[in-house]
Amino acid sequence: MPKQKLIVFDIDGTLYRSDDYERELHKEIVELLAEKLGCSTEEVKAKLRALRKETPSISWCLIKLGINLKEFYEELARRANPSKYIREAKDVKALLGKLKEAGFKLAAHTNSGRALALKVLGALGINPSMFDIMVTSDDAEPKPSPDGYLKILGLAGITAEEAVYVGDRYDVDLKPAKELGIRTVIVGKGITPKDVDFKVENILEIEDLFLKTQG
Ligand SMILES: [Mg+2]
Incomplete structure:
Protein backbone atom coordinates (compact mmCIF):
# COMPACT_ATOMS: atom_id res chain seq x y z
CA MET A 1 0.00 0.00 0.00
CA LYS A 84 -21.60 -8.18 29.01
CA TYR A 85 -20.93 -9.43 25.46
CA ILE A 86 -17.71 -7.85 24.24
CA ARG A 87 -14.41 -8.99 25.66
CA GLU A 88 -11.32 -6.92 26.17
CA ALA A 89 -9.29 -6.90 22.93
CA LYS A 90 -5.69 -6.48 24.00
CA ASP A 91 -4.42 -7.52 20.58
CA VAL A 92 -6.48 -4.85 18.81
CA LYS A 93 -5.35 -2.28 21.34
CA ALA A 94 -1.73 -3.27 20.72
CA LEU A 95 -2.27 -3.07 16.97
CA LEU A 96 -3.63 0.48 17.22
CA GLY A 97 -0.62 1.39 19.37
CA LYS A 98 1.79 0.05 16.75
CA LEU A 99 0.04 1.93 13.96
CA LYS A 100 0.25 5.16 15.93
CA GLU A 101 3.89 4.54 16.69
CA ALA A 102 4.51 4.04 12.98
CA GLY A 103 3.15 7.55 12.43
CA PHE A 104 -0.39 6.96 11.27
CA LYS A 105 -3.19 9.19 12.43
CA LEU A 106 -6.14 7.09 13.53
CA ALA A 107 -9.84 7.90 13.33
CA ALA A 108 -12.97 6.11 14.48
CA HIS A 109 -16.14 6.59 12.44
CA THR A 110 -19.38 5.07 13.63
CA ASN A 111 -23.08 5.43 12.98
CA SER A 112 -23.64 4.88 16.66
CA GLY A 113 -23.94 7.81 19.07
CA ARG A 114 -20.86 8.95 20.96
CA ALA A 115 -21.95 7.68 24.39
CA LEU A 116 -22.61 4.18 23.07
CA ALA A 117 -19.41 4.14 21.03
CA LEU A 118 -17.46 5.07 24.18
CA LYS A 119 -19.15 2.24 26.08
CA VAL A 120 -18.16 -0.24 23.35
CA LEU A 121 -14.56 1.01 23.31
CA GLY A 122 -14.57 0.71 27.10
CA ALA A 123 -15.65 -2.93 26.82
CA LEU A 124 -12.82 -3.53 24.35
CA GLY A 125 -10.36 -1.89 26.73
CA ILE A 126 -9.42 0.65 24.07
CA ASN A 127 -8.84 4.17 25.32
CA PRO A 128 -10.74 6.56 23.00
CA SER A 129 -7.67 8.82 23.04
CA MET A 130 -6.03 6.20 20.77
CA PHE A 131 -8.06 7.87 18.05
CA ASP A 132 -6.98 11.31 16.95
CA ILE A 133 -10.44 11.85 15.55
CA MET A 134 -13.77 10.31 16.43
CA VAL A 135 -16.88 11.02 14.37
CA THR A 136 -20.21 9.54 15.49
CA SER A 137 -23.78 10.23 14.45
CA ASP A 138 -23.74 12.98 17.10
CA ASP A 139 -21.20 14.78 14.92
CA ALA A 140 -22.22 14.13 11.32
CA GLU A 141 -24.92 12.59 9.16
CA PRO A 142 -24.66 8.82 9.44
CA LYS A 143 -22.93 6.68 6.83
CA PRO A 144 -23.34 6.18 3.90
CA SER A 145 -23.64 9.99 3.78
CA PRO A 146 -20.27 11.53 2.77
CA ASP A 147 -20.65 14.05 5.61
CA GLY A 148 -18.65 12.18 8.27
CA TYR A 149 -15.89 11.18 5.83
CA LEU A 150 -15.38 14.79 4.77
CA LYS A 151 -15.43 15.89 8.37
CA ILE A 152 -12.68 13.40 9.24
CA LEU A 153 -10.52 14.41 6.27
CA GLY A 154 -10.99 18.07 7.19
CA LEU A 155 -10.09 17.51 10.85
CA ALA A 156 -7.04 15.47 9.86
CA GLY A 157 -6.07 18.05 7.27
CA ILE A 158 -5.34 15.46 4.61
CA THR A 159 -6.63 14.49 1.19
CA ALA A 160 -8.80 11.46 0.40
CA GLU A 161 -5.85 9.83 -1.38
CA GLU A 162 -3.85 9.89 1.85
CA ALA A 163 -6.54 8.05 3.81
CA VAL A 164 -7.64 4.46 4.03
CA TYR A 165 -10.94 3.23 5.40
CA VAL A 166 -11.31 -0.07 7.25
CA GLY A 167 -14.85 -1.38 7.58
CA ASP A 168 -16.99 -4.51 7.53
CA ARG A 169 -19.89 -3.34 5.39
CA TYR A 170 -19.45 -2.46 1.75
CA ASP A 171 -22.64 -0.42 1.21
CA VAL A 172 -22.46 1.49 4.47
CA ASP A 173 -18.72 1.93 5.11
CA LEU A 174 -16.70 1.38 1.97
CA LYS A 175 -18.73 2.40 -1.06
CA PRO A 176 -18.99 6.03 0.14
CA ALA A 177 -15.26 6.02 0.99
CA LYS A 178 -14.44 4.74 -2.47
CA GLU A 179 -16.63 7.38 -4.11
CA LEU A 180 -14.58 10.05 -2.34
CA GLY A 181 -11.29 8.50 -3.49
CA ILE A 182 -10.38 6.90 -0.17
CA ARG A 183 -8.71 3.48 -0.32
CA THR A 184 -10.64 0.69 1.31
CA VAL A 185 -10.03 -2.43 3.35
CA ILE A 186 -12.91 -4.81 3.99
CA VAL A 187 -12.85 -6.92 7.15
CA GLY A 188 -14.71 -10.20 7.17
CA LYS A 189 -15.26 -13.53 5.55
CA GLY A 190 -17.83 -12.83 2.85
CA ILE A 191 -17.37 -12.22 -0.85
CA THR A 192 -15.15 -9.25 -1.67
CA PRO A 193 -16.90 -6.57 -3.71
CA LYS A 194 -15.00 -5.72 -6.88
CA ASP A 195 -13.86 -2.21 -6.10
CA VAL A 196 -12.55 -2.85 -2.58
CA ASP A 197 -8.76 -2.41 -2.52
CA PHE A 198 -7.84 -4.92 0.19
CA LYS A 199 -9.49 -7.69 2.09
CA VAL A 200 -8.64 -9.19 5.48
CA GLU A 201 -10.59 -11.78 7.41
CA ASN A 202 -9.62 -10.38 10.78
CA ILE A 203 -8.72 -6.85 11.83
CA LEU A 204 -5.36 -8.05 13.17
CA GLU A 205 -4.25 -8.87 9.62
CA ILE A 206 -4.07 -5.18 8.75
CA GLU A 207 -0.77 -5.08 10.62
CA ASP A 208 0.87 -6.78 7.64
CA LEU A 209 -0.91 -4.48 5.24
CA PHE A 210 0.21 -1.26 6.90
CA LEU A 211 3.41 -2.08 8.72
CA LYS A 212 5.22 -4.66 6.62
CA THR A 213 4.73 -3.33 3.11
CA GLN A 214 5.68 0.27 3.74
CA GLY A 215 9.17 1.44 3.02
MG1 LIG B 1 -19.64 -2.06 11.08
Missing part, protein backbone atom coordinates in the same frame (compact mmCIF):
# COMPACT_ATOMS: atom_id res chain seq x y z
CA PRO A 2 1.39 3.45 -0.89
CA LYS A 3 2.14 5.80 1.96
CA GLN A 4 -1.12 6.53 3.73
CA LYS A 5 -1.32 8.99 6.60
CA LEU A 6 -4.69 8.33 8.13
CA ILE A 7 -6.49 5.09 8.90
CA VAL A 8 -10.21 5.38 9.57
CA PHE A 9 -11.89 2.54 11.42
CA ASP A 10 -15.51 1.61 11.61
CA ILE A 11 -16.09 0.24 15.13
CA ASP A 12 -18.86 -2.38 15.28
CA GLY A 13 -18.15 -5.50 13.26
CA THR A 14 -14.70 -4.14 12.38
CA LEU A 15 -12.68 -3.68 15.58
CA TYR A 16 -14.58 -6.58 17.12
CA ARG A 17 -17.29 -9.05 16.18
CA SER A 18 -20.04 -10.15 18.54
CA ASP A 19 -23.18 -11.68 17.13
CA ASP A 20 -24.64 -11.87 20.64
CA TYR A 21 -24.15 -8.16 21.27
CA GLU A 22 -25.51 -7.31 17.82
CA ARG A 23 -28.63 -9.35 18.57
CA GLU A 24 -29.06 -7.81 22.01
CA LEU A 25 -28.57 -4.29 20.66
CA HIS A 26 -31.09 -4.87 17.90
CA LYS A 27 -33.59 -6.08 20.48
CA GLU A 28 -33.01 -2.93 22.55
CA ILE A 29 -33.42 -0.77 19.46
CA VAL A 30 -36.72 -2.42 18.58
CA GLU A 31 -38.03 -2.07 22.14
CA LEU A 32 -36.99 1.57 22.43
CA LEU A 33 -38.52 2.33 19.03
CA ALA A 34 -41.77 0.67 20.06
CA GLU A 35 -41.89 2.96 23.12
CA LYS A 36 -41.08 6.07 21.10
CA LEU A 37 -43.54 5.31 18.31
CA GLY A 38 -46.21 3.93 20.63
CA CYS A 39 -46.62 0.67 18.76
CA SER A 40 -45.82 -3.01 19.22
CA THR A 41 -42.39 -4.52 18.66
CA GLU A 42 -43.90 -6.56 15.83
CA GLU A 43 -45.03 -3.37 14.10
CA VAL A 44 -41.57 -1.87 14.59
CA LYS A 45 -39.94 -4.93 13.03
CA ALA A 46 -42.27 -4.67 10.02
CA LYS A 47 -41.45 -0.96 9.61
CA LEU A 48 -37.72 -1.67 9.81
CA ARG A 49 -37.99 -4.51 7.31
CA ALA A 50 -39.67 -2.16 4.83
CA LEU A 51 -37.17 0.66 5.41
CA ARG A 52 -34.21 -1.68 5.14
CA LYS A 53 -35.09 -2.08 1.48
CA GLU A 54 -34.35 1.63 1.00
CA THR A 55 -31.30 1.91 3.23
CA PRO A 56 -28.87 -0.60 4.69
CA SER A 57 -28.21 1.66 7.69
CA ILE A 58 -30.29 1.37 10.84
CA SER A 59 -29.47 5.00 11.68
CA TRP A 60 -31.06 6.13 8.44
CA CYS A 61 -34.09 3.93 9.17
CA LEU A 62 -34.44 5.81 12.48
CA ILE A 63 -34.17 9.18 10.73
CA LYS A 64 -36.82 8.12 8.23
CA LEU A 65 -39.09 7.17 11.13
CA GLY A 66 -38.76 10.75 12.41
CA ILE A 67 -36.63 9.76 15.38
CA ASN A 68 -34.21 12.24 16.97
CA LEU A 69 -31.06 10.21 16.53
CA LYS A 70 -29.03 11.91 19.26
CA GLU A 71 -31.71 11.42 21.92
CA PHE A 72 -32.36 7.88 20.75
CA TYR A 73 -28.71 6.82 20.92
CA GLU A 74 -28.26 8.49 24.30
CA GLU A 75 -31.15 6.47 25.70
CA LEU A 76 -29.86 3.35 23.97
CA ALA A 77 -26.43 3.94 25.53
CA ARG A 78 -28.02 4.05 28.98
CA ARG A 79 -29.77 0.73 28.38
CA ALA A 80 -27.15 -1.23 26.46
CA ASN A 81 -24.51 -3.20 28.26
CA PRO A 82 -21.81 -4.04 25.71
CA SER A 83 -19.31 -5.23 28.33
Whole structure:
Protein backbone atom coordinates (compact mmCIF):
# COMPACT_ATOMS: atom_id res chain seq x y z
CA MET A 1 0.00 0.00 0.00
CA PRO A 2 1.39 3.45 -0.89
CA LYS A 3 2.14 5.80 1.96
CA GLN A 4 -1.12 6.53 3.73
CA LYS A 5 -1.32 8.99 6.60
CA LEU A 6 -4.69 8.33 8.13
CA ILE A 7 -6.49 5.09 8.90
CA VAL A 8 -10.21 5.38 9.57
CA PHE A 9 -11.89 2.54 11.42
CA ASP A 10 -15.51 1.61 11.61
CA ILE A 11 -16.09 0.24 15.13
CA ASP A 12 -18.86 -2.38 15.28
CA GLY A 13 -18.15 -5.50 13.26
CA THR A 14 -14.70 -4.14 12.38
CA LEU A 15 -12.68 -3.68 15.58
CA TYR A 16 -14.58 -6.58 17.12
CA ARG A 17 -17.29 -9.05 16.18
CA SER A 18 -20.04 -10.15 18.54
CA ASP A 19 -23.18 -11.68 17.13
CA ASP A 20 -24.64 -11.87 20.64
CA TYR A 21 -24.15 -8.16 21.27
CA GLU A 22 -25.51 -7.31 17.82
CA ARG A 23 -28.63 -9.35 18.57
CA GLU A 24 -29.06 -7.81 22.01
CA LEU A 25 -28.57 -4.29 20.66
CA HIS A 26 -31.09 -4.87 17.90
CA LYS A 27 -33.59 -6.08 20.48
CA GLU A 28 -33.01 -2.93 22.55
CA ILE A 29 -33.42 -0.77 19.46
CA VAL A 30 -36.72 -2.42 18.58
CA GLU A 31 -38.03 -2.07 22.14
CA LEU A 32 -36.99 1.57 22.43
CA LEU A 33 -38.52 2.33 19.03
CA ALA A 34 -41.77 0.67 20.06
CA GLU A 35 -41.89 2.96 23.12
CA LYS A 36 -41.08 6.07 21.10
CA LEU A 37 -43.54 5.31 18.31
CA GLY A 38 -46.21 3.93 20.63
CA CYS A 39 -46.62 0.67 18.76
CA SER A 40 -45.82 -3.01 19.22
CA THR A 41 -42.39 -4.52 18.66
CA GLU A 42 -43.90 -6.56 15.83
CA GLU A 43 -45.03 -3.37 14.10
CA VAL A 44 -41.57 -1.87 14.59
CA LYS A 45 -39.94 -4.93 13.03
CA ALA A 46 -42.27 -4.67 10.02
CA LYS A 47 -41.45 -0.96 9.61
CA LEU A 48 -37.72 -1.67 9.81
CA ARG A 49 -37.99 -4.51 7.31
CA ALA A 50 -39.67 -2.16 4.83
CA LEU A 51 -37.17 0.66 5.41
CA ARG A 52 -34.21 -1.68 5.14
CA LYS A 53 -35.09 -2.08 1.48
CA GLU A 54 -34.35 1.63 1.00
CA THR A 55 -31.30 1.91 3.23
CA PRO A 56 -28.87 -0.60 4.69
CA SER A 57 -28.21 1.66 7.69
CA ILE A 58 -30.29 1.37 10.84
CA SER A 59 -29.47 5.00 11.68
CA TRP A 60 -31.06 6.13 8.44
CA CYS A 61 -34.09 3.93 9.17
CA LEU A 62 -34.44 5.81 12.48
CA ILE A 63 -34.17 9.18 10.73
CA LYS A 64 -36.82 8.12 8.23
CA LEU A 65 -39.09 7.17 11.13
CA GLY A 66 -38.76 10.75 12.41
CA ILE A 67 -36.63 9.76 15.38
CA ASN A 68 -34.21 12.24 16.97
CA LEU A 69 -31.06 10.21 16.53
CA LYS A 70 -29.03 11.91 19.26
CA GLU A 71 -31.71 11.42 21.92
CA PHE A 72 -32.36 7.88 20.75
CA TYR A 73 -28.71 6.82 20.92
CA GLU A 74 -28.26 8.49 24.30
CA GLU A 75 -31.15 6.47 25.70
CA LEU A 76 -29.86 3.35 23.97
CA ALA A 77 -26.43 3.94 25.53
CA ARG A 78 -28.02 4.05 28.98
CA ARG A 79 -29.77 0.73 28.38
CA ALA A 80 -27.15 -1.23 26.46
CA ASN A 81 -24.51 -3.20 28.26
CA PRO A 82 -21.81 -4.04 25.71
CA SER A 83 -19.31 -5.23 28.33
CA LYS A 84 -21.60 -8.18 29.01
CA TYR A 85 -20.93 -9.43 25.46
CA ILE A 86 -17.71 -7.85 24.24
CA ARG A 87 -14.41 -8.99 25.66
CA GLU A 88 -11.32 -6.92 26.17
CA ALA A 89 -9.29 -6.90 22.93
CA LYS A 90 -5.69 -6.48 24.00
CA ASP A 91 -4.42 -7.52 20.58
CA VAL A 92 -6.48 -4.85 18.81
CA LYS A 93 -5.35 -2.28 21.34
CA ALA A 94 -1.73 -3.27 20.72
CA LEU A 95 -2.27 -3.07 16.97
CA LEU A 96 -3.63 0.48 17.22
CA GLY A 97 -0.62 1.39 19.37
CA LYS A 98 1.79 0.05 16.75
CA LEU A 99 0.04 1.93 13.96
CA LYS A 100 0.25 5.16 15.93
CA GLU A 101 3.89 4.54 16.69
CA ALA A 102 4.51 4.04 12.98
CA GLY A 103 3.15 7.55 12.43
CA PHE A 104 -0.39 6.96 11.27
CA LYS A 105 -3.19 9.19 12.43
CA LEU A 106 -6.14 7.09 13.53
CA ALA A 107 -9.84 7.90 13.33
CA ALA A 108 -12.97 6.11 14.48
CA HIS A 109 -16.14 6.59 12.44
CA THR A 110 -19.38 5.07 13.63
CA ASN A 111 -23.08 5.43 12.98
CA SER A 112 -23.64 4.88 16.66
CA GLY A 113 -23.94 7.81 19.07
CA ARG A 114 -20.86 8.95 20.96
CA ALA A 115 -21.95 7.68 24.39
CA LEU A 116 -22.61 4.18 23.07
CA ALA A 117 -19.41 4.14 21.03
CA LEU A 118 -17.46 5.07 24.18
CA LYS A 119 -19.15 2.24 26.08
CA VAL A 120 -18.16 -0.24 23.35
CA LEU A 121 -14.56 1.01 23.31
CA GLY A 122 -14.57 0.71 27.10
CA ALA A 123 -15.65 -2.93 26.82
CA LEU A 124 -12.82 -3.53 24.35
CA GLY A 125 -10.36 -1.89 26.73
CA ILE A 126 -9.42 0.65 24.07
CA ASN A 127 -8.84 4.17 25.32
CA PRO A 128 -10.74 6.56 23.00
CA SER A 129 -7.67 8.82 23.04
CA MET A 130 -6.03 6.20 20.77
CA PHE A 131 -8.06 7.87 18.05
CA ASP A 132 -6.98 11.31 16.95
CA ILE A 133 -10.44 11.85 15.55
CA MET A 134 -13.77 10.31 16.43
CA VAL A 135 -16.88 11.02 14.37
CA THR A 136 -20.21 9.54 15.49
CA SER A 137 -23.78 10.23 14.45
CA ASP A 138 -23.74 12.98 17.10
CA ASP A 139 -21.20 14.78 14.92
CA ALA A 140 -22.22 14.13 11.32
CA GLU A 141 -24.92 12.59 9.16
CA PRO A 142 -24.66 8.82 9.44
CA LYS A 143 -22.93 6.68 6.83
CA PRO A 144 -23.34 6.18 3.90
CA SER A 145 -23.64 9.99 3.78
CA PRO A 146 -20.27 11.53 2.77
CA ASP A 147 -20.65 14.05 5.61
CA GLY A 148 -18.65 12.18 8.27
CA TYR A 149 -15.89 11.18 5.83
CA LEU A 150 -15.38 14.79 4.77
CA LYS A 151 -15.43 15.89 8.37
CA ILE A 152 -12.68 13.40 9.24
CA LEU A 153 -10.52 14.41 6.27
CA GLY A 154 -10.99 18.07 7.19
CA LEU A 155 -10.09 17.51 10.85
CA ALA A 156 -7.04 15.47 9.86
CA GLY A 157 -6.07 18.05 7.27
CA ILE A 158 -5.34 15.46 4.61
CA THR A 159 -6.63 14.49 1.19
CA ALA A 160 -8.80 11.46 0.40
CA GLU A 161 -5.85 9.83 -1.38
CA GLU A 162 -3.85 9.89 1.85
CA ALA A 163 -6.54 8.05 3.81
CA VAL A 164 -7.64 4.46 4.03
CA TYR A 165 -10.94 3.23 5.40
CA VAL A 166 -11.31 -0.07 7.25
CA GLY A 167 -14.85 -1.38 7.58
CA ASP A 168 -16.99 -4.51 7.53
CA ARG A 169 -19.89 -3.34 5.39
CA TYR A 170 -19.45 -2.46 1.75
CA ASP A 171 -22.64 -0.42 1.21
CA VAL A 172 -22.46 1.49 4.47
CA ASP A 173 -18.72 1.93 5.11
CA LEU A 174 -16.70 1.38 1.97
CA LYS A 175 -18.73 2.40 -1.06
CA PRO A 176 -18.99 6.03 0.14
CA ALA A 177 -15.26 6.02 0.99
CA LYS A 178 -14.44 4.74 -2.47
CA GLU A 179 -16.63 7.38 -4.11
CA LEU A 180 -14.58 10.05 -2.34
CA GLY A 181 -11.29 8.50 -3.49
CA ILE A 182 -10.38 6.90 -0.17
CA ARG A 183 -8.71 3.48 -0.32
CA THR A 184 -10.64 0.69 1.31
CA VAL A 185 -10.03 -2.43 3.35
CA ILE A 186 -12.91 -4.81 3.99
CA VAL A 187 -12.85 -6.92 7.15
CA GLY A 188 -14.71 -10.20 7.17
CA LYS A 189 -15.26 -13.53 5.55
CA GLY A 190 -17.83 -12.83 2.85
CA ILE A 191 -17.37 -12.22 -0.85
CA THR A 192 -15.15 -9.25 -1.67
CA PRO A 193 -16.90 -6.57 -3.71
CA LYS A 194 -15.00 -5.72 -6.88
CA ASP A 195 -13.86 -2.21 -6.10
CA VAL A 196 -12.55 -2.85 -2.58
CA ASP A 197 -8.76 -2.41 -2.52
CA PHE A 198 -7.84 -4.92 0.19
CA LYS A 199 -9.49 -7.69 2.09
CA VAL A 200 -8.64 -9.19 5.48
CA GLU A 201 -10.59 -11.78 7.41
CA ASN A 202 -9.62 -10.38 10.78
CA ILE A 203 -8.72 -6.85 11.83
CA LEU A 204 -5.36 -8.05 13.17
CA GLU A 205 -4.25 -8.87 9.62
CA ILE A 206 -4.07 -5.18 8.75
CA GLU A 207 -0.77 -5.08 10.62
CA ASP A 208 0.87 -6.78 7.64
CA LEU A 209 -0.91 -4.48 5.24
CA PHE A 210 0.21 -1.26 6.90
CA LEU A 211 3.41 -2.08 8.72
CA LYS A 212 5.22 -4.66 6.62
CA THR A 213 4.73 -3.33 3.11
CA GLN A 214 5.68 0.27 3.74
CA GLY A 215 9.17 1.44 3.02
MG1 LIG B 1 -19.64 -2.06 11.08
